Amino acid sequence: MINCKKILIHASSGGLGDVLMLLPGLLSLMKDPNIQIKLTISYPSLRKVINYFLSDYSDRIICEIVPFNSKTSSLLKYFINQRTERFDLIYFPTVSSKLKALVAIFATIPRELFKSIFILFLYPRNGEHKVSYYSRRMATNWDLTNDNGIKEKLYEKSRIITSKLKLNINQNFIIIAPGSSTLESHKRWPSGRYEKLIIKVKHDLKLDTVLLGGPEEYKLLEEIQYNCAQKGVHCHVLQPDSILDSIGLMNSCLVLVSGCCSAIHMASLTGTRIVGLYGPTDYKYTGPWNDNFKITKIVIHCGPCYSITPLGCGNPVCMENIDVQKVYTAVASP
Numbered sequence: 001m002i003n004c005k006k007i008l009i010h011a012s013s014g015g016l017g018d019v020l021m022l023l024p025g026l027l028s029l030m031k032d033p034n035i036q037i038k039l040t041i042s043y044p045s046l047r048k049v050i051n052y053f054l055s056d057y058s059d060r061i062i063c064e065i066v067p068f069n070s071k072t073s074s075l076l077k078y079f080i081n082q083r084t085e086r087f088d089l090i091y092f093p094t095v096s097s098k099l100k101a102l103v104a105i106f107a108t109i110p111r112e113l114f115k116s117i118f119i120l121f122l123y124p125r126n127g128e129h130k131v132s133y134y135s136r137r138m139a140t141n142w143d144l145t146n147d148n149g150i151k152e153k154l155y156e157k158s159r160i161i162t163s164k165l166k167l168n169i170n171q172n173f174i175i176i177a178p179g180s181s182t183l184e185s186h187k188r189w190p191s192g193r194y195e196k197l198i199i200k201v202k203h204d205l206k207l208d209t210v211l212l213g214g215p216e217e218y219k220l221l222e223e224i225q226y227n228c229a230q231k232g233v234h235c236h237v238l239q240p241d242s243i244l245d246s247i248g249l250m251n252s253c254l255v256l257v258s259g260c261c262s263a264i265h266m267a268s269l270t271g272t273r274i275v276g277l278y279g280p281t282d283y284k285y286t287g288p289w290n291d292n293f294k295i296t297k298i299v300i301h302c303g304p305c306y307s308i309t310p311l312g313c314g315n316p317v318c319m320e321n322i323d324v325q326k327v328y329t330a331v332a333s334p
Contacts, residue, residue: 009040010091019046025131026061030057030061037061129287129289130285154247158249165210165238167208175209175212177213177258179214181216189322190320191220191227193327195228207254247266250270255273259276276294277296278296278304300318302318
């Protein structure tokens with residue numbers, strides 16, 4: 001990494017998963033006692049996550065909320081106001097066309113006003129995973145095999161949340177995260193397939209299932225829960241009070257089953273075993289980033305297509321044709 005001590009990381013143009021994928025790099029970066037960071041994010045709920053995992057460095061990191069949908073003029077004003085803080089480096093982990101234009105303007109302001117500020121866009125090349133790329137570019141001493149004490153930190157949260165759901169903390173349950181944002185519903189596996197999987201897991205493996213999702217997915221979770229109950233199988237629905245509750249539960253489960261969404265990155269943080277269902281997106285780029293995962297997908301001539309059609313093609317056969325038995329086998333196999 002370039003020798004910089006005061007850094008602004010502008011991550012507010014990315015989603016929840018993008019910020020979670022920054023955490024390993026941040027943890028490595030903060031090992032240098034001379035580094036100070038300001039991190040901008042768009043989700044207020046993420047501030048608790050950042051503060052929790054980086055609590056040992058609270059005197060050297062500031063987490064600031066900058067809304068994702070800020071107008072260009074507001075963002076420009078924000079960046080200009082950062083001049084007074086005299087950052088050595090600005091990172092842009094997620095680069096939108098608006099940000100590119102904004103920084104072009106930002107960079108034309110007389111250099112003496114910015115000292116010798118350096119602007120770096122972080123964008124993986126040649127198929128490298130985002131986490132690997134972010135960590136490599138942000139720190140000279142990164143190690144994704146070390147959980148930095150994350151599992152130990154989360155033990156108490158795991159105990160509280162599993163007790164609330166009356167679950168055994170010793171991994172006698174699986175988590176299914178069947179949703180995604182409504183704009184990216186094409187990344188979902190059909191709910192009826194999840195129902196068949198839940199029933200088979202209960203009958204054959206004697207494991208409970210917890211359905212996990214955010215507020216816009218609660219209707220989907222309750223629909224799956226109701227349909228399973230009609231067939232004599234109860235599953236839990238967790239409506240977490242915070243992202244940390246979700247991560248705490250991930251820390252205790254046997255396996256997570258999910259499509260490409262933030263749940264994958266939460267489970268990656270804790271080292272939880274993952275069965276990832278992939279179609280439109282490329283798991284090599286945004287998939288699980290621990291070594292404990294299995295990818296379930298079908299080979300199709302038009303996929304992955306997310307970089308071309310991020311809002312879907314209207315006919316997500318890549319997800320609809322993933323077989324229940326194939327997913328079950330991945331869940332059942334250690």
